[in-house]
Amino acid sequence: MARQLKLGAVLMGVGGPGQHDVWTNPEIPGDASVDIDWYIARARQAEAALFDLVFIVDSAFITPDSPPHYLARLEPFTLLSALAVTTRNIGLVGTVSTSYNSPFNLARRFASLDVISRGRAGWNVVATGDGGTAANYSLDEHYDHPTRYARALESVRVCQGLWDSYEDDAFPRDVESGVFLDPSRQHRLDHSGEHFRVRGPLNLVRSPQGHPVIFQAGDSEEGRDLGAAIGEGIFTHHATVEEGLAFAREIRERAAAKGRDPQHIRILPGVEPIVADTDAQAREIEDRRRGDRDFTKDLAQFGRPFGWHDFSRYDLDAPFPDVSALGHNNFGSQTATIVRVAEEEGLTLRQAVRRFSGPPPSPFVGSARTVADRIQEWFEAGALDGLNIHVTVPSAFTRFTDEVLPILRDRGLVRSAYESTTLRGNLGLPVPPNVHTVARDQAPRLSA
Amino acid sequence: MARQLKLGAVLMGVGGPGQHDVWTNPEIPGDASVDIDWYIARARQAEAALFDLVFIVDSAFITPDSPPHYLARLEPFTLLSALAVTTRNIGLVGTVSTSYNSPFNLARRFASLDVISRGRAGWNVVATGDGGTAANYSLDEHYDHPTRYARALESVRVCQGLWDSYEDDAFPRDVESGVFLDPSRQHRLDHSGEHFRVRGPLNLVRSPQGHPVIFQAGDSEEGRDLGAAIGEGIFTHHATVEEGLAFAREIRERAAAKGRDPQHIRILPGVEPIVADTDAQAREIEDRRRGDRDFTKDLAQFGRPFGWHDFSRYDLDAPFPDVSALGHNNFGSQTATIVRVAEEEGLTLRQAVRRFSGPPPSPFVGSARTVADRIQEWFEAGALDGLNIHVTVPSAFTRFTDEVLPILRDRGLVRSAYESTTLRGNLGLPVPPNVHTVARDQAPRLSA
Numbered sequence: 001m002a003r004q005l006k007l008g009a010v011l012m013g014v015g016g017p018g019q020h021d022v023w024t025n026p027e028i029p030g031d032a033s034v035d036i037d038w039y040i041a042r043a044r045q046a047e048a049a050l051f052d053l054v055f056i057v058d059s060a061f062i063t064p065d066s067p068p069h070y071l072a073r074l075e076p077f078t079l080l081s082a083l084a085v086t087t088r089n090i091g092l093v094g095t096v097s098t099s100y101n102s103p104f105n106l107a108r109r110f111a112s113l114d115v116i117s118r119g120r121a122g123w124n125v126v127a128t129g130d131g132g133t134a135a136n137y138s139l140d141e142h143y144d145h146p147t148r149y150a151r152a153l154e155s156v157r158v159c160q161g162l163w164d165s166y167e168d169d170a171f172p173r174d175v176e177s178g179v180f181l182d183p184s185r186q187h188r189l190d191h192s193g194e195h196f197r198v199r200g201p202l203n204l205v206r207s208p209q210g211h212p213v214i215f216q217a218g219d220s221e222e223g224r225d226l227g228a229a230i231g232e233g234i235f236t237h238h239a240t241v242e243e244g245l246a247f248a249r250e251i252r253e254r255a256a257a258k259g260r261d262p263q264h265i266r267i268l269p270g271v272e273p274i275v276a277d278t279d280a281q282a283r284e285i286e287d288r289r290r291g292d293r294d295f296t297k298d299l300a301q302f303g304r305p306f307g308w309h310d311f312s313r314y315d316l317d318a319p320f321p322d323v324s325a326l327g328h329n330n331f332g333s334q335t336a337t338i339v340r341v342a343e344e345e346g347l348t349l350r351q352a353v354r355r356f357s358g359p360p361p362s363p364f365v366g367s368a369r370t371v372a373d374r375i376q377e378w379f380e381a382g383a384l385d386g387l388n389i390h391v392t393v394p395s396a397f398t399r400f401t402d403e404v405l406p407i408l409r410d411r412g413l414v415r416s417a418y419e420s421t422t423l424r425g426n427l428g429l430p431v432p433p434n435v436h437t438v439a440r441d442q443a444p445r446l447s448a
Numbered sequence: 449m450a451r452q453l454k455l456g457a458v459l460m461g462v463g464g465p466g467q468h469d470v471w472t473n474p475e476i477p478g479d480a481s482v483d484i485d486w487y488i489a490r491a492r493q494a495e496a497a498l499f500d501l502v503f504i505v506d507s508a509f510i511t512p513d514s515p516p517h518y519l520a521r522l523e524p525f526t527l528l529s530a531l532a533v534t535t536r537n538i539g540l541v542g543t544v545s546t547s548y549n550s551p552f553n554l555a556r557r558f559a560s561l562d563v564i565s566r567g568r569a570g571w572n573v574v575a576t577g578d579g580g581t582a583a584n585y586s587l588d589e590h591y592d593h594p595t596r597y598a599r600a601l602e603s604v605r606v607c608q609g610l611w612d613s614y615e616d617d618a619f620p621r622d623v624e625s626g627v628f629l630d631p632s633r634q635h636r637l638d639h640s641g642e643h644f645r646v647r648g649p650l651n652l653v654r655s656p657q658g659h660p661v662i663f664q665a666g667d668s669e670e671g672r673d674l675g676a677a678i679g680e681g682i683f684t685h686h687a688t689v690e691e692g693l694a695f696a697r698e699i700r701e702r703a704a705a706k707g708r709d710p711q712h713i714r715i716l717p718g719v720e721p722i723v724a725d726t727d728a729q730a731r732e733i734e735d736r737r738r739g740d741r742d743f744t745k746d747l748a749q750f751g752r753p754f755g756w757h758d759f760s761r762y763d764l765d766a767p768f769p770d771v772s773a774l775g776h777n778n779f780g781s782q783t784a785t786i787v788r789v790a791e792e793e794g795l796t797l798r799q800a801v802r803r804f805s806g807p808p809p810s811p812f813v814g815s816a817r818t819v820a821d822r823i824q825e826w827f828e829a830g831a832l833d834g835l836n837i838h839v840t841v842p843s844a845f846t847r848f849t850d851e852v853l854p855i856l857r858d859r860g861l862v863r864s865a866y867e868s869t870t871l872r873g874n875l876g877l878p879v880p881p882n883v884h885t886v887a888r889d890q891a892p893r894l895s896a
Binding site for chain 1: 484518586653
């Protein structure tokens, strides 16, 4: 079958800098972020449109200035498990931090979600960029950037090892012979690494996907390296097809250098398409959104990637302030981008706040046909394997599913029915073999 | 309304010493412990019988000798959240360890479950008795007994504080005025204790129950003290009505001494009633179960509460071995009971294995009328507030729900319809007031 676009739906991903007025939209209930019925309805809407997955963003540190829908929201494991039994086909991808969850608990909860959903679990691995989080977890300070990425990689490796605790034939459950477990098919991990020591085995069968699908989003140097090492889905964002293509090539090359098959990576930019009757009308909607922004709130939000630094103390129209004393290199990739762009383009603080508040400029704005054309262009150029669509306003999402998708479907670029009952199957990703089964199967050949 | 029995249903609680052949029962699918549909069906069966709650036992450390259905089982948060959206009234109580989960994550996941279930979450607080667990969590050795109970208490106190992060009126979400959050109703915790430091606030609204209901089961000195301090439901076991009554009195007295209302505690012994057409037939079933036991497997299981000590090295018919070198006082209450009884009664190892393997003798064995009479006797004596019934074999559970419950209902001892949509409401427990709201409401009176 020809290559087709993979589609994700980001539910309540409304925490971008300055998206603090989204809640006033009459289509979005004020309590949407804590209403399981709202999530179920959105997941079913995405499933009806044959999307591959829903994606839940997350964080664990808030202040009174946090984006409204992030002040109070459902926790990913409990949320996704509720979606697992109220949907049938769509993948369930949750953001969970390796900095503040032990690998044994991570492995167990994702495997349990995979079993409950019958093979639809995915994990967006994050190391947590917000330094304030440490104070919720008995730590004096957050792990520094290299350490938290090293922990993330080791944590995922531990989980992968734990997910292989049982081979597929571990449980004969044969009443006649009285054999429930074949103990030769149960394996301890006995991992002893720099950051974690984990004995195992995991107390769960190998899940339907073997391993839940691993997603990754960080865009720093360490983030890209982690994505190349473990990411089967990569969430990203680029303003032009050239940048997108360069990123995709770089990730695949890095992955190949690590011995991975670069075709087993799905690159899914996060986008909020704006679809209107005409291109001009769509551009007007985009412009109006930018013009409506509340600068004071944007300024308060602006400090978040700098550890909630208070930028209101500076002259707004002077050159962007020197923030090196904050140790900003220890923050995430968003921080580094802001500092770099502000310096390269000589922005004032006011200009920087305007530039980096609100959703980033979308390449996918126009009539349904224009948006479909643009998606096809990026897809055929190799700049993306699919899209991770923000499902913030239901009617805007409906314009995408009901107007853009049919055009892409006519062109053979999106599916007409789910190919598989698992997320891996729909994404065209293989089930990882169990390392212990592989080792035994290879043993005779090695000795021959 | 007159006091009525509260009813829990223990799902797949088949890990008692020596229950290793339960899986061969043709009514229980071999993969029941990893089949969400099996759990949903059992929860709905209990809900149809107007039970207050389902209860999930748990652990995180296994060996090849672990009870079969514990070798691989669904994780409580994901399991209970799936039940939350496939049932409507029944409470959802999960066992989760304070030794191997951070309080911030505990508070968040239980609150999220409470929001998703619209007020039906309960937490069975355990400190984890199985020392092997430490090796799955990067620790050289398990916390000692006093330390893990001190951590359990502090962890629950932190969670209670985090659950009060927002007052009920924290979110005006008023589009007209543009006010989403009233920041004066969001509170940091700033807890700094012996074991945990947690800043808060929790990023979730105060849940429908205010705080999920707290259950507790440990029967050691520290366990009873913890139960008296925090337990709103107490899971226990006693062989006679006198022992049950003495235990209930002690817990209520200890609770009162800590300033709690002793009437806000529900004591729910875990029992597996055996109901047959006649008392004699029921006794026969019980005897047959004991006679069918596999001594070799019982002996292997027997070491579990002693840190998986290998008892097969001892002479079975010599006096019970001296295990003081194992530091057995550092294990749980079950260990202490075995050592005490073996010494008091001068048991051999073989006798001790027989005594403590398999389900403990049940006081609730007989015809439906006999079992109903016995339950009424214990209830009216004050030895229990209800029962936590093991739902292992579905047809045995049906005999209880369809034959015993109607008799108790005729006597006005169990409900005819749910009184409430929340677990607290059905258990007759009050919603804890938010400490910040109380402090403000009291302020004017104090200054008057």
